[in-house]
Amino acid sequence: MKNIRLYITLMFVAVLTSSSMAQLSPVDFMRNNPRATFANPATYTVDNGYFDLAIGGINFGLINSGLKYDKFFKFDGNGYPTTLDLDKGIASLQNVNYLNTYLNFDIFNCGLRTKHGYFTYTHRLRETESLSFTKDLLQLIAQGNASFLGDSNPANIELSVAARVYQEFDFGYQMALTDHLDIGIRAKFLMGFADVKANALSAKLYTDPDTYAMKLALDPITVRGTFPYQFQIGDDYALSIVDRRFNPANLFRNYGFGFDLGAAYQINDEWGVAAAINDLGLISWNNYSVEFKAEVQDGGSFYEDGSIVFPGLNSDQLHGLLFDSTYVNSLMDSLSGYYQLSVNPLTRYNTGLNTNFMVRGYYNITPEHRFTAQFSGYNCGLGIKPALTLAYTGSFGGKYDVVATYTIMNGRFDNLGVGLSANFGGILLYVASNNIIGFFNPANSSQLNVQLGISFTSGESTSRSEKVIIKAKEAEKEE
DSSP states (O other): OHHHHHHHHHHHHHHHHHTOOOOOOGGGGOSSOGGGGGTOTTOOOOEEEEEEEEEEEEEEEEEESSOOGGGSEEEOTTSOEEEEOHHHHHHTSOSEEEEEEEEEEEEEEEEEEETTEEEEEEEEEEEEEEEEEEHHHHHHHHHOGGGOOSTTSOEEEEEEEEEEEEEEEEEEEEEESSSSEEEEEEEEEEEEEEEEEEEEEEEEEEEOTTTOOEEEEEOOEEEEEEOSSOEEEOTTSOEEESOOSOOGGGGGOSEEEEEEEEEEEEOSSSEEEEEEEEEEEEEEEOSSEEEEEEEEOOOSTTEETTEEEEOOOOHHHHHHHHHOHHHHHHHHHHHHTTEEEEEEEESOEEEEOOOEEEEEEEEEEETTEEEEEEEEEEEOSSSEEEEEEEEEEEEETTTEEEEEEEEEETTEEEEEEEEEEEEETTEEEEEEESOTHHHHSGGGOSEEEEEEEEEEEEEEOOOHHHHHHHHHHHHHHHO
16 A cells, blocks of 8 residues: 555656646747757857846746647636536547646856857756646546447556756857858757656556456556655655755756757748757766656456456445445555565666757748748657747847747647847847737647847847848949
């Protein structure tokens, strides 16, 4: 019973952690904001230098593929919810659903242009969380196993959780290889603070259509994590913190490395293409790490070929489950014998970063107005999620950006983003969101993002857009 309680507690903590990446923002399409280089390190920056401290950039986002408020309730004529409608809500889910959040907080940024290229440095705190579950899991809980009859129609039960907090120290370099081709690279030194990844539940439930006997085929369950405090493991598998005082040294443990790579090619004055892959790398977790693992074993009469088989309940057993706590505790202790739980301290394990990529093409309607189409893939910790974005960028005088984006993502077509950026005498202010509709209806949004900040810029370089304008004016004079 203690083993089961421990496991449930760990899952509860992990799910709470995940409710606190995939990243897509209109800032990525700005032409006068140095933060556009985070989407592609090859992006040309118009300023000769910039810096910011603490207030430079905050980027928070949420991605929700399936849990929509208006799908799980019935409403009256005034739009107020009246009853929970699980059947409608479950029918609206995808086979696999996910809920992801991310937070990037820039602690310090700076950039400097030299005759050899543009150099940048960034220190930021990054946090990512993800929760994944199958439609069958909620359907089984809400509607029972009557919808999953026969060997060819099992309930596919999956639940996964991942969360990570780490620091990132970036050193970037952008240069023009030719008059048409820019390249960029960003090297990252990483320091992990905390990490949890749990294959919390993976099973198939088979129900005999004649007898309704149930067979539960369970895969091994693994919870692996690194915590910011030193801990001990007791004889009953309970974790206890050795010292609860915060140690600043814990912020500088668990080293890792990563890279961003990008290229941008301007075909002619109107057309251009670009591509980038970001967050290639890993973190090695080697401080205060532990792994919990549970596997099915032969614990008695319910065991059959690696599965747990329930032939059914008689009236006395059903009455005991509903009204007799002593019977329930006894049954749970008996079932715990079918799960062998092991807890092992780990000396080291590695986790990859949430790699993402983008490929875009753009057309300059005029030197100030650009239309962009972008295909991207974002790893939210539980697989690559594709997105298609159409963007308009209006860039004026090397100081102002107005961006509008439309993104198809998570099977939703209502993601409309807006971004604004303005430079007032060397003070750059910007704010953006990839789904402004979500602010008016957040409970039904497939994604929600807020990005804002202040930077201090120095000087201006002649951008390619300005060169195009100069070239066009010279051509007019010649005519």
